[in-house]
Amino acid sequence: xxxxxxxxxxxxxxxxxxxxxxxxxxxxxxxxxxxxxxxxxxxxxxxxxxxxxxxxxxxxxxxxxxxxxxxxxxxxxxxxxxxxxxxxxxxxxxxxxxxxxxxxxxxxxxxxxxxxxxxxxxxxxxxxxxxxxxxxxxxxxxxxxxxxxxxxxxxxxxxxxxxxxxxxxxxxxxxxxxxxxxxxxxxxxxxxxxxxxxxxxxxxxxxxxxxxxxxxxxxxxxxxxxxxxxxxxxxxxxxxxxxxxxxxxxxxxxxxxxxxxxxxxxxxxxxxxxxxxxxxxxxxxxxxxxxxxxxxxxxxxxxxxxxxxxxxxxxxxxxxxxxxxxxxxxxxxxxxxxxxxxxxxxxxxxxxxxxxxxxxxxxxxxxxxxxxxxxxxxxxxxxxxxxxxxxxxxxxxxxxxxxxxxxxxxxxxxxxxxxxxxxxxxxxxxxxxxxxxxxxxxxxxxxxxxxxxxxxxxxxxxxxxxxxxxxxxxxxxxxxxxxxxxxxxxxxxxxxxxxxxxxxxxxxxxxxx
Amino acid sequence: xxxxxxxxxxxxxxxxxxxxxxxxxxxxxxxxxxxxxxxxxxxxxxxxxxxxxxxxxxxxxxxxxxxxxxxxxxxxxxxxxxxxxxxxxxxxxxxxxxxxxxxxxxxxxxxxxxxxxxxxxxxxxxxxxxxxxxxxxxxxxxxxxxxxxxxxxxxxxxxxxxxxxxxxxxxxxxxxxxxxxxxxxxxxxxxxxxxxxxxxxxxxxxxxxxxxxxxxxxxxxxxxxxxxxxxxxxxxxxxxxxxxxxxxxxxxxxxxxxxxxxxxxxxxxxxxxxxxxxxxxxxxxxxxxxxxxxxxxxxxxxxxxxxxxxxxxxxxxxxxxxxxxxxxxxxxxxxx
Numbered sequence: 001x002x003x004x005x006x007x008x009x010x011x012x013x014x015x016x017x018x019x020x021x022x023x024x025x026x027x028x029x030x031x032x033x034x035x036x037x038x039x040x041x042x043x044x045x046x047x048x049x050x051x052x053x054x055x056x057x058x059x060x061x062x063x064x065x066x067x068x069x070x071x072x073x074x075x076x077x078x079x080x081x082x083x084x085x086x087x088x089x090x091x092x093x094x095x096x097x098x099x100x101x102x103x104x105x106x107x108x109x110x111x112x113x114x115x116x117x118x119x120x121x122x123x124x125x126x127x128x129x130x131x132x133x134x135x136x137x138x139x140x141x142x143x144x145x146x147x148x149x150x151x152x153x154x155x156x157x158x159x160x161x162x163x164x165x166x167x168x169x170x171x172x173x174x175x176x177x178x179x180x181x182x183x184x185x186x187x188x189x190x191x192x193x194x195x196x197x198x199x200x201x202x203x204x205x206x207x208x209x210x211x212x213x214x215x216x217x218x219x220x221x222x223x224x225x226x227x228x229x230x231x232x233x234x235x236x237x238x239x240x241x242x243x244x245x246x247x248x249x250x251x252x253x254x255x256x257x258x259x260x261x262x263x264x265x266x267x268x269x270x271x272x273x274x275x276x277x278x279x280x281x282x283x284x285x286x287x288x289x290x291x292x293x294x295x296x297x298x299x300x301x302x303x304x305x306x307x308x309x310x311x312x313x314x315x316x317x318x319x320x321x322x323x324x325x326x327x328x329x330x331x332x333x334x335x336x337x338x339x340x341x342x343x344x345x346x347x348x349x350x351x352x353x354x355x356x357x358x359x360x361x362x363x364x365x366x367x368x369x370x371x372x373x374x375x376x377x378x379x380x381x382x383x384x385x386x387x388x389x390x391x392x393x394x395x396x397x398x399x400x401x402x403x404x405x406x407x408x409x410x411x412x413x414x415x416x417x418x419x420x421x422x423x424x425x426x427x428x429x430x431x432x433x434x435x436x437x438x439x440x441x442x443x444x445x446x447x448x449x450x451x452x453x454x455x456x457x458x459x460x461x462x463x464x465x466x467x468x469x470x471x472x473x474x475x476x477x478x479x480x481x482x483x484x485x486x487x488x489x490x491x492x493x494x495x496x497x498x499x500x501x502x503x504x505x506x507x508x509x510x511x512x513x
Numbered sequence: 514x515x516x517x518x519x520x521x522x523x524x525x526x527x528x529x530x531x532x533x534x535x536x537x538x539x540x541x542x543x544x545x546x547x548x549x550x551x552x553x554x555x556x557x558x559x560x561x562x563x564x565x566x567x568x569x570x571x572x573x574x575x576x577x578x579x580x581x582x583x584x585x586x587x588x589x590x591x592x593x594x595x596x597x598x599x600x601x602x603x604x605x606x607x608x609x610x611x612x613x614x615x616x617x618x619x620x621x622x623x624x625x626x627x628x629x630x631x632x633x634x635x636x637x638x639x640x641x642x643x644x645x646x647x648x649x650x651x652x653x654x655x656x657x658x659x660x661x662x663x664x665x666x667x668x669x670x671x672x673x674x675x676x677x678x679x680x681x682x683x684x685x686x687x688x689x690x691x692x693x694x695x696x697x698x699x700x701x702x703x704x705x706x707x708x709x710x711x712x713x714x715x716x717x718x719x720x721x722x723x724x725x726x727x728x729x730x731x732x733x734x735x736x737x738x739x740x741x742x743x744x745x746x747x748x749x750x751x752x753x754x755x756x757x758x759x760x761x762x763x764x765x766x767x768x769x770x771x772x773x774x775x776x777x778x779x780x781x782x783x784x785x786x787x788x789x790x791x792x793x794x795x796x797x798x799x800x801x802x803x804x805x806x807x808x809x810x811x812x813x814x815x816x817x818x819x820x821x822x823x824x825x826x827x828x829x830x831x832x833x834x835x836x837x838x839x840x841x842x843x844x845x846x847x848x849x
Binding site: 309331332335341343347348349350351352353354358361362363364365366368369372373374416417420 | 737
C-alpha cells in the first residue's frame with residue numbers, strides 16, 4: 001500500500017484549468033520527483049496537498065496510510081504527518097537556529113514566569129540536530145548569517161523535529177538557491193530520511209537531480225500527468241521532451257530578417273561577469289531581430305535585465321551599446337542610449353496611486369510640455385490612443401492603475417516604454433501571469449516593434465511558448481553563460497528545454513570569481 | 514476589499530457605465546473638507562456674531578497661519594515624493610537665529626537682502642544634507658530628519674548662546690513682515706505667491722508628475738526613467754528653503770529670535786498636509802487641500818478660543834485633525 005495517495009485532483013482558477021484529474025502516489029522510503037515547466041501545475045498540486053488551495057469539488061480522495069485527509073485543512077495535513085519545505089524556506093533571519101526550530105511549533109518548555117529554559121532547550125536542539133547528522137549546526141548561530149545549504153538544513157530540521165510523526169516530506173525546489181557543490185550534502189540528508197521510511201516528494205527543475213536522487217518521476221504538463229514511471233525506465237532526452245510538449249502554436253517569427261539579420265549591432269555583452277549570476281556571458285542583439293534568452297532560475301537568464309538595470313554589478317567584461325561601453329548601467333543611463341528595459345513583476349512597474357494615463361506617459365512627458373505650459377489635452381488624447389493601439393481594457397485612462405488586471409497592466413508597462421521609441425527593448429518575463437489572449441497581444445507588439453520599426457528585442461523568458469513563438473535566435477543559459485544558440489527553426493520548445501535542463505556531463509560546477 | 518462592497522472593482526461582465534464613475538473621487542469626497550469649513554464658519558458666526566465674522570478677526574486668523582502655511586507648503590513636496598521631513602522645525606529655528614544674529618553681530622549694518630539670501634541658502638544646504646543621507650546612504654528619511662532636525666536646533670542654541678537675539682534688527686527687515694499693502698498683511702501675500710507657484714509645479718509641469726510618481730512607487734518610477742534621486746534632493750531642498758523662509762517671516766514679525774521656536778509648527782504643518790490630502794484631489798498631497806486643511810484647523814481653534822475654551826484644546830485639535838486625516842485616507846483606500 002502506498003504511503004500517500006492523491007486521486008483525481010482538479011483545480012480551476014478563473015479562466016484556467018491548473019490541474020485536471022491528477023493522480024500521485026508515494027511509497028514509504030521512496031523519493032518521488034515531480035517535474036514540469038513553469039505553469040505546469042506543480043506548485044498548485046503542492047498547495048492543494050498542503051491545504052492552501054481547496055481543489056474543485058469531486059476531487060480526491062487524498063489518503064495517508066489509507067486514511068482520508070480533508071482538503072483545505074493545513075492542520076489536518078500536519079497531523080497526518082506531511083511536512084513541507086517551501087522554496088523560500090520561511091526562516092526568520094536575525095533569530096538563532098534554536099529560535100527558528102521552535103518558531104511556530106509552540107514547543108518551548110517554560111519555567112515559572114514563562115522563562116525559557118535556554119540551556120536545556122539548547123542541549124535538546126543539539127541532540128536533535130545530531131540525530132539528523134547536522135551536528136555542524138550551532139543552535140546559537142544567527143540563521144541570517146548561515147550559508148544557503150545550512151539554511152536549507154535548518155528548514156528541514158524544523159520540519160522534522162517531531163520526526164517520529166513525519167511520514168511524507170515535500171521539498172519544493174530545495175536546490176534552486178544552492179551552488180552545485182553543496183547539493184551533494186543535501187542529497188545525503190534526504191537519502192538518510194528515506195532510509196528511515198519517510199516518503200519524499202521532490203519538486204525540481206534540474207533533471208540531473210532527478211536521475212541522481214529519485215526513484216520515481218511524474219511529469220506534469222498543463223495540469224495533466226503526462227508521464228509517471230520509475231526513473232530507471234526513462235532517459236534524459238525523453239524526459240525533456242515530455243516536459244516541453246510540442247509546439248502547438250505556429251511560430252510568428254519576427255520578419256524576414258531571419259538568420260542573415262544584418263541590422264546594426266545595438267547591444268553586446270562581452271564576456272560579462274557580475275556579482276549576480278553571470279559567468280562570462282556573451283551575447284549580441286541587432287536592430288530588427290528578436291533574440292530570446294532562456295534558462296532555469298539561477299542560470300543567469302534573469303541576471304541579464306538585472307545587470308542592465310544596475311541591480312547586479314559588472315565585475316569583468318563589458319556591456320556596449322552601439323559599440324560604446326556603458327560605464328554604469330541603469331534605467332536612466334540606458335534610456336538616454338535608446339534602450340528600454342521592462343523588468344518582471346508588476347509591482348516593480350506599477351506606480352500605484354497614479355492613473356492609467358499617468359502611468360502610460362511618465363517615461364516621457366516632454367512632448368506635452370512647451371513654453372511653461374503642460375498640454376493636458378494632448379496627453380489625454382495620446383493616452384486614449386495608446387489604450388486603443390495596445391488593446392488595454394477597460395478603455396478608461398483615468399482609472400487607477402491598480403484596478404487593472406495583471407495582463408492589462410503589463411500591456412501598460414510595455415506601451416509606456418515602446419512609446420519612448422527605444423531602439424532596443426529588453427523584456428523580462430513579459431507574459432508571466434498574463435492570460436492567453438493578453439500574452440498573444442504582447443508578443444504581437446514585440447514582433448511588430450521589431451518588424452515595422454526595426455527595434456532590437458531581447459526577450460528573457462522562461463515561457464517556451466514565447467521563445468519558440470517569436471524569437472529568431474534563442475540563447476540557452478546554463479551556469480551564467482550561454483551554453484547553446486538555437487537559430488530559427490532549431491528553436492523549438494523541445495530543443496530549448498533540452499539545452500536548458502540538461503547539463504552535458506553531470507552537474508555543472510560553478511566557478512567562483 | 515470584497516467585490517460586493519464596491520462596484521468600482523467590478524468584474525468584467527458588469528456594464529461599463531457602472532464601473533466608469535466610481536474610481537474618480539466623488540464630489541462629496543472632494544468637497545467634504547471645504548463644506549465642513551463652511552459649516553464651521555456658519556456655526557461660529559451664529560454663536561459669536563460680534564467677534565468672529567469681523568474683518569479684523571478673520572484677517573488675524575489668516576495672518577497667524579502664514580508661518581505654518583509656509584512650512585506646510587514646503588513640506589508638501591517631500592510628502593508628495595513619498596518621504597518624511599521632520600527636520601523643518603529645526604531648520605526654521607536655525608533660520609530665525611541665524612538671520613537675527615547676523616544683524617545683531619554687525620550692528621544692523623548687514624544689508625537686508627544679503628541676510629535673506631544667506632538664510633535661504635542655509636535652508637537649501639540643510640535640505641541637501643538630508644538628501645545626501647537619504648539618497649547616498651539609503652537611510653530612512655524619518656530617522657535622518659529626526660536626527661538632523663535636532664542637530665539644527667542644537668546648532669541654533671549654540672550660536673544663540675542661549676539668549677534671545679533682539680538687538681539691531683533693522684526696521685527695513687521687520688517691515689517686510691509687518692507692512693500691510695492695500696490693507697492685506699504682507700505675509701499673506703507671500704503665502705499666496707508660494708502656494709500659486711507650488712500649485713503650478715504640481716499640476717502644470719512634468720516635474721510635478723515626476724514628484725508624484727516618485728512618491729507613489731520610487732523603484733517603479735526609477736525603472737520608468739524618472740530621475741528619482743534628483744527628485745528627492747529637490748524635495749528636501751524645497752522643504753528646507755521653505756522652512757528657512759518661514760523662519761525669516763517669524764523673525765520679521767517678532768523682530769527677535771528665540772532658540773526654541775520651531776517645534777510648534779511641525780504638528781500643524783503635518784496635520785494640514787494630511788488633512789489636505791483627503792480633499793480636492795483625494796489621495797494626493799495637493800496645495801488647495803492643504804490650504805483648506807489649514808483653514809479648518811485655524812478657524813476651528815479660533816472659534817473655540819473665542820468661545821472661551823482653554824488652551825489645551827489647541828494641541829488636541831491639531832493632533833485629532835492629523836489622526837482623522839489618516840483615518841479618512843485609510844477608509845478610502847479600503848473601499849477600493
